[in-house]
Structure formats: structure tokens, C-alpha cells
Amino acid sequence: MHSHRLRGQNFLIVTVLNLFITIVEIIGGLLSGSLALLSDAFHNLGDSFSIVLGYVAQLIAHRPESQHRTFGYRRAEILSALLNAIFLIVISIFLIVEAAKRIAHPEPVNGEIMMVVAIVGLVANFASAFLLQGGSRDSLNVKATYLHVLSDALSSLAVIIGGFILIFVDLPWLDPLLTIAVSLYIASEAWPIIKQTVGILMQSAPELDFKSIDHDLMQIKGVNGVHHVHAWQIDEHRIIFSAHINCDNLQLSQMGVIYDQISKVLQEKYGIAHVTIQAEYNRGDDEKLFNTKEDQQNICN
Structure with a gap:
């Protein structure tokens, strides 16, 4: 029970951190004009939803077997992992489309604000990833949530690099290009989770000799x-x-x-x-x- 309460506490801390990052990055993105920051804010907002969904699914999965659910409720976590991974793909596609529009019609970006806000996001995201890392080894559900947070940390790192470059060089296409690169990476990481969860839900045969x-x-x-x-x-x-x-x-x-x-x-x-x-x-x-x-x-x- 102690480890179960501790994991619940971790989920709560990560949720609060993500809501904080979301607010900071929305404000920073509007002030700096950075699409990459706003995209990171959308990711973090989605993370907050995913973390809550993942925790609720974990609670449901630990319910005992019954005459109506003779195998128990373990697939609640599989459903949660699938929804989270699909959500990542959808957000990535949306951001790639928006970034393509920004490349066609570039707008000025304040690199200093962009970099400072992204540093705050990076620290918070790495803290969140650390809290979820242990559970990600044993649960697809927690792994999907952990992937959300880790992808945001990578996104923040890319924004920091982009902001630093933009301080010295005027490259209006760099910000949307970073958005596309991070979105493609996130989608590529989410796709294997979708394949695995769909395989389980379709009762595909596991890897057995x-x-x-x-x-x-x-x-x-x-x-x-x-x-x-x-x-x-x-x-x-x-x-x-x-x-x-x-x-x-x-x-x-x-x-x-x-x-x-x-x-x-x-x-x-x-x-x-x-x-x-x-x-x-x-x-x-x-x-x-x-x-x-x-x-x-x-x-x-």
C-alpha cells in the first residue's frame, strides 16, 4: 500500500508541475511569438490530462476480479496507454500543420523570452520524468505517460537551442522547423505503443516459440x-x-x-x-x- 500511495503522490506532483509549465509557456509563447513554445504548452496541457487518465486507469486496474470481470480490470491501463498514444499522434499532426503554415508565413520571434521560458519547462519536465521513470519499466500505461513528459523535456531542450540561436541570428523558419522535428520524434515514439496496445486488445498471440x-x-x-x-x-x-x-x-x-x-x-x-x-x-x-x-x-x- 505504501508504494501505491507513493505512486499516487508522484502522479499528483507531475500533474501540478505540468499545469504550471503550461501556464508559463502559454504566456511566454504569446509574448515571444514562438510557435515552438506554444506547441510545448499544448503538449504539457495534454500531459496533464494523460497523467490523470493514467492514474485513474491504474486505480481501476487494481480492482479485484468479479463474476462480471473474471480476468479483472487490467486492460484499463492498456486502454489508457492507447488513448494517450493516439492523443500524442493527433497533437503532433496538428502542430506539424501549424508549423508548415508558419514556415510559409514567418513571424518574428523573441529568442531571449523563448529560451528563458523553455529552461523553466525543461527543469520541470525532467523532474516529472524522474518521478515517473520507475513505473515506466513495468506498465505500458505509465510508459505512455512517461513518454508524454519526456517528449516535452526534449521539446523544451530544442526550444532552448532555437532561442539561443535566434538571439544572435534572425532565422524565422527555425522556430517552426524545431516544432516539426520534435513532433515527428514524439509521433515515432508513440506509434510502437499504439501497435502493442492494439495487439493486446485484439488478442493477438504474444511472442512465444x-x-x-x-x-x-x-x-x-x-x-x-x-x-x-x-x-x-x-x-x-x-x-x-x-x-x-x-x-x-x-x-x-x-x-x-x-x-x-x-x-x-x-x-x-x-x-x-x-x-x-x-x-x-x-x-x-x-x-x-x-x-x-x-x-x-x-x-x-
Whole structure:
């Protein structure tokens, strides 16, 4: 419970920091005329929403299993990570469009104000990233939120460099160019999270060596065949596995020993959290590990 409260406290501090940065950068962006600062402010405003969403999703995910949610609420964090990553992509596209307009119609920018405000944002963003770093290793949800904050730190750094250059050289295209560069980087970092979360929600098979699994299960005494295999993920950590196995005509007590051996192999060697096995005698002898569409049609016929 202590670590849970501490993480909640971190989320709160990061939210307050991001709201503070947003206000400062909006004021600084309007005073300096910097699109890069205003884009950073929009990112930070989005971060505040993402941080709150991420924390709420984390609270929901820790709710216990029930008769209505037999696998629990763990996918709340996956949904939150997906929404956060999509939000990053949408903001990046919007800012790239605005930056392109600014390149076509450049406006003067005050480099000194731009640089000072960006330094404040950089310090606050790095502090926020530090508070979220630990949780980002274990949760896609926290990783998406952490990515929001880290991308803003990078954006602030780019704005600082741009502001410093603009103090000495009049380059009206530099500010929008920095906006495009940072937006492209943020989008490229968000895209893998979208792919992974969509894969989990679509119950795509995790990265497992199914040939090796088939080989290992066939080494267990009493197992004559493995077929009708399914594997999917509840979240980025919990893999669910089910399969039908062909066995000798054994007593139920003997099957219990085989079940235990199968569960041990799958959990210890392949990191599978939940295993469901259906034993069969002659049924399914001609089926493969995975049935193709043609195989399923033949079975039905």
C-alpha cells in the first residue's frame, strides 16, 4: 500500500508541475511569438490530462476480479496507454500543420523570452520524468505517460537551442522547423505503443516459440498430441494459454499429474501466467497445433 500511495503522490506532483509549465509557456509563447513554445504548452496541457487518465486507469486496474470481470480490470491501463498514444499522434499532426503554415508565413520571434521560458519547462519536465521513470519499466500505461513528459523535456531542450540561436541570428523558419522535428520524434515514439496496445486488445498471440512449446509438451509422459492452441495477453505482463492434448486412456488422478507438469513447463520456461488444458483420448488426433481455415471447414464437414 505504501508504494501505491507513493505512486499516487508522484502522479499528483507531475500533474501540478505540468499545469504550471503550461501556464508559463502559454504566456511566454504569446509574448515571444514562438510557435515552438506554444506547441510545448499544448503538449504539457495534454500531459496533464494523460497523467490523470493514467492514474485513474491504474486505480481501476487494481480492482479485484468479479463474476462480471473474471480476468479483472487490467486492460484499463492498456486502454489508457492507447488513448494517450493516439492523443500524442493527433497533437503532433496538428502542430506539424501549424508549423508548415508558419514556415510559409514567418513571424518574428523573441529568442531571449523563448529560451528563458523553455529552461523553466525543461527543469520541470525532467523532474516529472524522474518521478515517473520507475513505473515506466513495468506498465505500458505509465510508459505512455512517461513518454508524454519526456517528449516535452526534449521539446523544451530544442526550444532552448532555437532561442539561443535566434538571439544572435534572425532565422524565422527555425522556430517552426524545431516544432516539426520534435513532433515527428514524439509521433515515432508513440506509434510502437499504439501497435502493442492494439495487439493486446485484439488478442493477438504474444511472442512465444510455439514449436518449442509443442516439443516440450510432447516430452511429457502420457501426452500424445497437442492441438487447438490459443494464447493471448490480458496486459503486457500476463499471458493466457489454452490447448487440447491427446492422452492415453488415463484415470483422472493420473491426468492431474500431467496437468501439473504442463503448467510448470509453461509458467517457468515461457512465463505464461494462466494455463487451461483440455484432455482428449481419440478426439482431435488429426488436428494440428493451429487449425487453418481449410482445416476448420474439413472438421465441420
